[in-house]
Amino acid sequence: MSQPSDLIHDPAPVLVEIVRGAMVESRHRGAFAVVDAAGKVVRSAGAIDRPVYPRSAIKPLQALPLVETGAADKYGLGAEELALACASHHGEPIHVQKVSAWLGRIGLGEGNLECGAHLPTDVPSAQALIRGNQPPSQLHNNCSGKHTGFLCTAQCFGENPKGYIEADHPVMRRVLQAVGDMTGTDMGRAPAGRDGCGIPVIGLTLQAMAQGMARLADPSGLPDERRAASTRILDAMAAHPLLVDGSGGLTVEVMQVAGDKVRVKFGAEGVFCAALPTLGLGIALKIEDGAGRAAEVAIMAVLDRLGCFTSEQRMALHPFIEPKIKNVANVEVGLMRAAAATFDIAVS
Amino acid sequence: MSQPSDLIHDPAPVLVEIVRGAMVESRHRGAFAVVDAAGKVVRSAGAIDRPVYPRSAIKPLQALPLVETGAADKYGLGAEELALACASHHGEPIHVQKVSAWLGRIGLGEGNLECGAHLPTDVPSAQALIRGNQPPSQLHNNCSGKHTGFLCTAQCFGENPKGYIEADHPVMRRVLQAVGDMTGTDMGRAPAGRDGCGIPVIGLTLQAMAQGMARLADPSGLPDERRAASTRILDAMAAHPLLVDGSGGLTVEVMQVAGDKVRVKFGAEGVFCAALPTLGLGIALKIEDGAGRAAEVAIMAVLDRLGCFTSEQRMALHPFIEPKIKNVANVEVGLMRAAAATFDIAVS
Numbered sequence: 001m002s003q004p005s006d007l008i009h010d011p012a013p014v015l016v017e018i019v020r021g022a023m024v025e026s027r028h029r030g031a032f033a034v035v036d037a038a039g040k041v042v043r044s045a046g047a048i049d050r051p052v053y054p055r056s057a058i059k060p061l062q063a064l065p066l067v068e069t070g071a072a073d074k075y076g077l078g079a080e081e082l083a084l085a086c087a088s089h090h091g092e093p094i095h096v097q098k099v100s101a102w103l104g105r106i107g108l109g110e111g112n113l114e115c116g117a118h119l120p121t122d123v124p125s126a127q128a129l130i131r132g133n134q135p136p137s138q139l140h141n142n143c144s145g146k147h148t149g150f151l152c153t154a155q156c157f158g159e160n161p162k163g164y165i166e167a168d169h170p171v172m173r174r175v176l177q178a179v180g181d182m183t184g185t186d187m188g189r190a191p192a193g194r195d196g197c198g199i200p201v202i203g204l205t206l207q208a209m210a211q212g213m214a215r216l217a218d219p220s221g222l223p224d225e226r227r228a229a230s231t232r233i234l235d236a237m238a239a240h241p242l243l244v245d246g247s248g249g250l251t252v253e254v255m256q257v258a259g260d261k262v263r264v265k266f267g268a269e270g271v272f273c274a275a276l277p278t279l280g281l282g283i284a285l286k287i288e289d290g291a292g293r294a295a296e297v298a299i300m301a302v303l304d305r306l307g308c309f310t311s312e313q314r315m316a317l318h319p320f321i322e323p324k325i326k327n328v329a330n331v332e333v334g335l336m337r338a339a340a341a342t343f344d345i346a347v348s
Numbered sequence: 349m350s351q352p353s354d355l356i357h358d359p360a361p362v363l364v365e366i367v368r369g370a371m372v373e374s375r376h377r378g379a380f381a382v383v384d385a386a387g388k389v390v391r392s393a394g395a396i397d398r399p400v401y402p403r404s405a406i407k408p409l410q411a412l413p414l415v416e417t418g419a420a421d422k423y424g425l426g427a428e429e430l431a432l433a434c435a436s437h438h439g440e441p442i443h444v445q446k447v448s449a450w451l452g453r454i455g456l457g458e459g460n461l462e463c464g465a466h467l468p469t470d471v472p473s474a475q476a477l478i479r480g481n482q483p484p485s486q487l488h489n490n491c492s493g494k495h496t497g498f499l500c501t502a503q504c505f506g507e508n509p510k511g512y513i514e515a516d517h518p519v520m521r522r523v524l525q526a527v528g529d530m531t532g533t534d535m536g537r538a539p540a541g542r543d544g545c546g547i548p549v550i551g552l553t554l555q556a557m558a559q560g561m562a563r564l565a566d567p568s569g570l571p572d573e574r575r576a577a578s579t580r581i582l583d584a585m586a587a588h589p590l591l592v593d594g595s596g597g598l599t600v601e602v603m604q605v606a607g608d609k610v611r612v613k614f615g616a617e618g619v620f621c622a623a624l625p626t627l628g629l630g631i632a633l634k635i636e637d638g639a640g641r642a643a644e645v646a647i648m649a650v651l652d653r654l655g656c657f658t659s660e661q662r663m664a665l666h667p668f669i670e671p672k673i674k675n676v677a678n679v680e681v682g683l684m685r686a687a688a689a690t691f692d693i694a695v696s
Contacts, residue, residue, distance in 0.1 A: 020401060020549070023551055026638035029636075192370055193681060288374065289637040289642070328466050329546050334541065
């Protein structure tokens with residue numbers, strides 16, 4: 001029999017197992033917190049009181065100033081732009097076109113972005129560029145929507161957009177302030193680094209990150225402007241899941257199937273966050289080793305055990321709940337699964 | 349201070365740290381064994397007595413029947429073909445051409461391979477195929493050299509090559525027998541699955557895997573034919589590192605810089621093996637979560653602490669000992685490093 005106390009006190013319990021043939025081939029450890037808007041931990045496993053870089057998983061929090069400053073209204077942004085501001089998109093034509101049009105609308109262009117260029121994560125889109133001998137642009141960067149949102153607030157206030165990715169630029173000061181407020185974190189004292197797209201990345205505890213997401217989901221205790229911004233951002237994510245992620249992505253599928261209850265956002269190095277408006281809860285999860293494949297399986301297990309899916313929805317999402325592993329010849333050779341003992345004890 | 353007893357008894361100590369800015373962002377756990385040809389454990393960390401799928405890391409052991417059956421001599425194979433038989437190559441033109449020529453020499457073709465087709469892992473080679481609207485062939489599969497070696501023994505004995513990837517085919521029976529002998533493993537009772545390239549994958553303990561590699565490195569106790577085959581295979585790897593791996597790969601760089609002392613071979617899901625002829629030792633290593641990036645840093649740490657590199661060689665190999673992490677805009681944002689405490693205690 002499993003021993004709850006051992007698991008709960010293990011700072012990094014096994015969350016996900018990679019099975020091949022007759023045995024578990026690899027194991028992913030980690031921690032997660034399910035928290036309400038007041039900061040109460042409803043469910044957890046592992047160490048949730050240590051700083052973790054949230055990476056792209058808190059983009060919905062980083063988008064708050066875009067709405068609160070009035071920039072979104074000044075430039076007539078709709079749900080599509082707000083979804084893109086929260087996105088780690090796949091660089092498909094739809095993403096590139098909409099970000100490009102948005103930049104034009106605020107009087108800027110691709111050259112004002114400071115996120116760098118990388119090939120689209122969407123394979124057909126990447127192959128189309130390669131076939132055409134076209135290098136990727138900064139518009140293809142998965143963070144180009146978020147960065148355009150950043151630039152939008154600079155334009156709104158007539159600030160020089162150059163250097164907007166630096167911590168001391170007014171754009172980034174607003175972003176850091178919003179994240180600090182929502183997560184109850186002293187951002188100046190937390191460990192810091194630089195994110196993949198160049199902006200500061202600040203270590204937050206999983207508990208704090210989950211509380212920030214819970215406040216988005218249940219903004220009843222927030223000031224008027226922030227309450228409105230929170231609702232508008234989560235509504236935009238639910239309305240345009242494809243713009244938040246990309247074709248075939250877990251984020252798209254989950255929000256298409258269960259978008260009334262669930263907003264999810266992943267981050268690099270094995271992070272996932274979720275906001276659950278109907279339950280008034282937030283989730284933050286980190287795979288210790290940084291594996292995205294495990295973060296996906298783990299977030300699905302938490303959502304499932306919190307009752308976010310009907311049995312029909314669970315069937316539709318089964319390819320993400322227990323993904324099959326196929327080999328090069330397309331033969332099924334294994335699967336990924338949540339380590340049931342950890343989740344059943346932590347979330348039941 | 350670190351406490352050796354804690355570390356040694358931890359079944360999965362931290363081997364590698366991913367650092368970003370002011371803190372460790374992700375951690376990789378695992379285990380490794382350094383063993384001599386008699387099976388004595390010289391150094392270790394973590395649980396080395398549990399079955400692990402070796403994946404491609406034991407290709408040098410799987411190549412033994414190619415030499416021992418006389419197939420290599422019958423078809424006039426040189427060091428290049430033997431290196432390819434041990435390879436997880438990158439699908440560059442040089443790999444594809446040499447495997448194709450070898451298949452022709454034994455009267456077979458690409459269609460006889462049963463490994464499946466995937467895009468080359470070498471990026472320029474993959475992009476060249478995409479630009480030309482050419483799908484990858486089975487020759488591009490990183491295992492095509494190993495599979496051609498398998499087919500070579502079938503042709504040598506006039507066996508029907510079809511189904512050579514199945515456990516009950518004479519080809520695979522010879523391979524499993526050789527691996528079982530070299531690692532002292534009862535292959536019929538060990539946990540089994542199917543590998544990425546379709547052949548059986550059998551769970552071996554890290555200790556057994558390391559002993560198998562040590563016997564390759566110090567074959568003095570082996571029967572004449574196997575002793576000769578072991579030496580010929582390791583010599584081929586040292587003579588043609590580019591054929592074992594691909595441009596810019598760790599395996600190529602290490603064997604080009606320190607090939608007199610070190611033969612290395614990685615496997616999927618975070619496995620690495622090494623044979624050290626001058627020390628008469630074998631190494632087997634598994635990252636618990638399956639991450640290749642961590643297996644690379646960990647094998648370098650073990651080799652370094654075993655004195656395999658001169659200070660000049662260590663400088664040349666530093667990009668693999670402590671790889672830098674750069675972000676999309678090519679700014680250095682972190683590094684990967686061995687968890688010194690684990691290695692200094694286990695290997696000193």
